[in-house]
Amino acid sequence: MDPKYKNLTTAEAAESLSRLAGQPYDLTASGALTETDRIERYICETGPFRMLYATQRVDDDVLNALQALADQCALTAQFKEMRSGAVMNRIQGFESEERQVLHTATRDVFGDTAAAPAESARARDELTKLKEFLTDLENGKITNAEGESFTTLVNVGIGGSDLGPRSIYEALKPFGISGRSVHFIANVDPDDAADVLSRVDLSRTLINIVSKSGTTLETLTNERLVIEQLRAAGIDPAKHCLAVTGEGSPMDDPDKYLRSFYMFDYIGGRYSSTSMVGSVMLGFYLGYDQLLEFLKGANEVDQAAETIPDIRSNLPLLLALIGVWNHNYLERSTVAVLPYSQALHRFPAHLQQCDMESNGKSIHRDGSQVKIKTGPIVWGEPGTNGQHAFYQLLHQGTEIVPVEFIGFIKNQRNLDLIVEDTTSQQKLFANLLAQSIAMAVGRLHENPNKKFEGNRPSSLLLADKLTPHTMGALLAIYEAKIVYQGFLWDINSFDQEGVQLGKVLATRILKLIKGMGVEDNELENRFLKVAGNGSSSRIAR
Structure with a gap:
């Protein structure tokens, strides 16, 4: 194991947590949630989000032990080291990628205090290129062969080049430039591409090909398919295709692409949504100013994740530690992320990749075999639809699933209706609160079929409204959570063998x-x- 830092198997606080896990806080006890100021005290705020965690099976003793664990493992110091450009993507003594991990540099572009100045400067350069391209689109300098503006962008990529950008696009649809739309092709299944291409006007469509190596088989196959369709329609692909790729890759070819934007080898695919991988698509759809708001939201969380060691004031750090408490000490093997926002309907799918590809590992950073559980199974769907699907298991099943609820006070589109004296958004929010309370306290009943055991832990992540800024913050919260947990388990969260x-x-x-x-x-x-x-x-x- 890395002798520089302690981890979940070597930190002294681990023994205290094991002891406390023998009798975790009983959420069903009389007055457990109401006789103290627990609900008011167990709130953590970072950026635009606050997390209510009184419905987790933790008390002050557990929180103090988790704080000690964070301190002993130097979690914020490791996060700072990562942001500053240390080589984190490695397995000591064995062949590995030996790379920096600097997805945070892609949004560390505001002010003059970048954690990794050289890499942040490169990110600024790419943003400048993108701004110029978007300006040329807006003022009509770049058009199709008939002089018409481009109204559609098709994003061709897979894995991190698809899931993150797709989930963010879906989340921010109400903020798009009027008349513009984005579609995605990922699966090498030709029916996926055929379906998308049947729904767009190719003459007014930009094709954004995303592959860091320029050799991803699924993406190259779909690129060839799309190019053949463009040629069949009498369209010059070189005047409709964009490339997001590594500098010097086979796709870095001005003869084949209208523009090329670079991503760098220190940015992992699943962490790349704030790089050009997501920014080209989001810039086209949202416009440059709204793209910057998205990046600012992520940067705000990054700054807090590095500089605030107090777990009660660092939301992603507390979220990570509570996740480890549930997974390693209360022995819960899965976690559900349940957004009460239809706009976030693809966000759990992105988190599946980001978390499970990062922390689904079984060796430490020195190559030795782990003897503890590492990454959990991550899954989820939006509420309230899920309430009519899998919530039965969440409430009464034998598998206890910790839940991370995500909700917003206001809806995005300002379209709502009062039915039976409450609006749709109020009904949605009431359901969100009700589910968290019901899972925590359960219900006694003489009929065993109607009895709910309770003590099913959850957290509520809340913000005022889902906007580009809050979406950037939410993305960074979960990226930091995943990174912190990897540090605790002493695994390499940044490769994907x-x-x-x-x-x-x-x-x-x-x-x-x-x-x-x-x-x-x-x-x-x-x-x-x-x-x-x-x-x-x-x-x-």
Whole structure:
């Protein structure tokens, strides 16, 4: 393990937490939530968000032990080291990527106090390029062959080049420039691309190809498919296609792309939404000024995450520590993120990748095997739809699932209606509060079918309204939470070797489909024949 910092297996506070976990706070006890000022005290604020966590199974003793854990593991110091440009993406003594982790530099572009000045300057340069491009679109300097403006952007990418940007676009639809829209192609399934292309006017569409390496097979396949459709429509792809890629990659080619914007090797895909990966798309849709508001929201949280060691005043840090309390000490293997906002309907999918790809690891940073649980299973859907789907298990199932609710006081679109003396937004907010309370306190009943055990922990993350600024803050809260937890488990949250093996085997199978022999391929060949109902040629073109 990294001898420089303590972690969950070496910090002295871990023993205290193990002892306290033997008798966690009973939320169902008489007056547990009402006889003290617990509800008023158990609030943490950072940026535009405040978190209500009185419905977690923690008390002051647990919070003090979690504070000691954070201090002993130097969590904010490690976060500062990451933001300042230390090489964090590594496994000591073994071959690894050996990279900095500087997604925060992409929004550390305000003022003259950047944590990593050189990298933040590069981010500013890319923003300047983007601003110039957006200005040229706005003033008609860049148009299609007929002199018409571009109204649509199709984003072609996969994984971190799709999930984060897509979830943010969906969240901020009401703030878009009138007449503009964005569509996404990710799946290598050709039906995905066909569906999107059938719904757009290609003559007025920009195609944004996103791949850091310029070699991602799914993205290159979809790019080729889109380009063929453009050519079939008599459109020059070089005048409609944009590239977001690494400088010097095969996609960094001005002969093939109208503009190229750079992402850098110290920005992991799942952390790249505030880089050009998300900014080109968001800049096109929201405009440059609203894009900056999004980045400012993220930067505000980053600053707090680095500089505030008090867990009661650092929301992402407290969220991370409570998550570890639930996962490692109360032995809850999963966490549900449930936004009471339809606009965030794709945000849990982004968090699935960001969290599970980051912290789904089983070796420490020195290559030794972990002996504790690391990343939990993350999932979620919007409320109130989920209440009519999986909440039955949350309330009465044998698997206790900690919940992170997300809600807003106001709706986005200012369209609401009073029915039976309350508005739709008031009904939504009432349901949000009710679910958290019900899971915590449960209900006694003589009919066992109507009995609720309670003691099912949750937190409420609340803001006034979902805007570009609050969306940036929310994104950064969860990115910081994931990073902090990786530090606690002493794992490398910034590589994704688990993604690679399937790609290697898929390449071997593709060679078999093309009739090319592969050495030691008996296993793949037999699977292919069975899947093809006796002949691999059945799935060959």
